[in-house]
Amino acid sequence: MTTIADCKLSRTSLSYVALRTPDVEAAAQFYADAMGLTTDHGGDRPDERKGRRLGWGSGHYALELLPGAPALDHFGLEIADDGGHLAVGERLGRQGVEVQQLDPQAETLLVRDPDGNAVHLHGRVSRAGEHAADPGRRPVRIQHVTLATADLEPMIDFYLALGFRLTDRMGGVFAWLRSNVEHHSVAIVDTGRTGGLDHYSFDLDSWADFKVWADRLTDRGIQVQWGPGRHGPGNNLFLFFDDLDGNHIELSAEMERFFDGYADYAPRIWNVDPTTVNLWGGQVPRWRDVAHETPAS
Numbered sequence: 001m002t003t004i005a006d007c008k009l010s011r012t013s014l015s016y017v018a019l020r021t022p023d024v025e026a027a028a029q030f031y032a033d034a035m036g037l038t039t040d041h042g043g044d045r046p047d048e049r050k051g052r053r054l055g056w057g058s059g060h061y062a063l064e065l066l067p068g069a070p071a072l073d074h075f076g077l078e079i080a081d082d083g084g085h086l087a088v089g090e091r092l093g094r095q096g097v098e099v100q101q102l103d104p105q106a107e108t109l110l111v112r113d114p115d116g117n118a119v120h121l122h123g124r125v126s127r128a129g130e131h132a133a134d135p136g137r138r139p140v141r142i143q144h145v146t147l148a149t150a151d152l153e154p155m156i157d158f159y160l161a162l163g164f165r166l167t168d169r170m171g172g173v174f175a176w177l178r179s180n181v182e183h184h185s186v187a188i189v190d191t192g193r194t195g196g197l198d199h200y201s202f203d204l205d206s207w208a209d210f211k212v213w214a215d216r217l218t219d220r221g222i223q224v225q226w227g228p229g230r231h232g233p234g235n236n237l238f239l240f241f242d243d244l245d246g247n248h249i250e251l252s253a254e255m256e257r258f259f260d261g262y263a264d265y266a267p268r269i270w271n272v273d274p275t276t277v278n279l280w281g282g283q284v285p286r287w288r289d290v291a292h293e294t295p296a297s
């Protein structure tokens with residue numbers, strides 16, 4: 001019998017990102033001001049690290065801030081597929097991945113990808129209030145992480161083993177993987193750096209919101225770092241800015257959708273060229289090592 005332990009994911013989404021920051025309160029204020037994220041949903045972290053959990057409405061938290069040098073601490077995947085996170089943990093365990101329980105009831109499991117990024121696997125959580133679009137004041141939701149790596153293929157293999165599908169890749173540089181109808185919820189880019197984020201993203205409702213958000217960022221003295229533009233893979237609109245620690249934040253809308261079960265899709269191979277990541281003009285983000293990501297010839 002085929003179970004979720006053998007199948008690909010189709011109802012799994014990024015649920016939260018946890019960042020380490022030297023000044024939790026300053027970071028919380030930044031995200032409250034820039035993103036409409038508040039600290040009264042999800043509450044304080046119940047351990048000694050004195051972090052903050054930030055969210056919208058009455059839903060689950062979307063961002064966690066923990067004290068420490070700037071870095072990705074972990075990110076969470078909400079596995080709403082049948083069998084859920086326990087079945088996925090079982091599958092990874094069978095493949096030799098160490099799977100830890102983070103609580104006695106195994107409500108959250110911890111696994112590490114080949115670069116050492118900590119990934120939380122958990123079941124369905126309450127999203128009440130989180131999915132309502134509120135243009136101008138808050139994004140719709142958190143949407144994807146793009147991980148930096150120095151060794152792309154083992155990272156792809158790990159997320160395929162977890163149950164992702166490979167949607168697209170840009171040569172040997174970039175891979176986009178899906179776990180629901182959206183083009184990607186995890187992407188991986190070879191930056192020559194092992195572990196951590198290249199960037200992470202929030203969804204906006206529509207193109208019209210980008211104008212509102214660009215003006216909103218300008219009002220707060222926050223510079224747009226890349227975009228607006230349109231990615232080739234995913235076809236989504238984008239605009240990037242940085243938080244206080246230099247984490248790259250993407251605002252995104254109109255991501256391409258895939259309907260597995262209705263059609264068989266083959267991964268597409270995109271040119272290793274700046275126009276792939278920005279169809280509107282080929283500009284690359286200023287933080288990227290272009291020489292590393294562009295073939296010598």
Ligand SMILES: [Fe+2]
Pocket residue numbers: 144146187199200201250
């Ligand atoms: Fe992205």
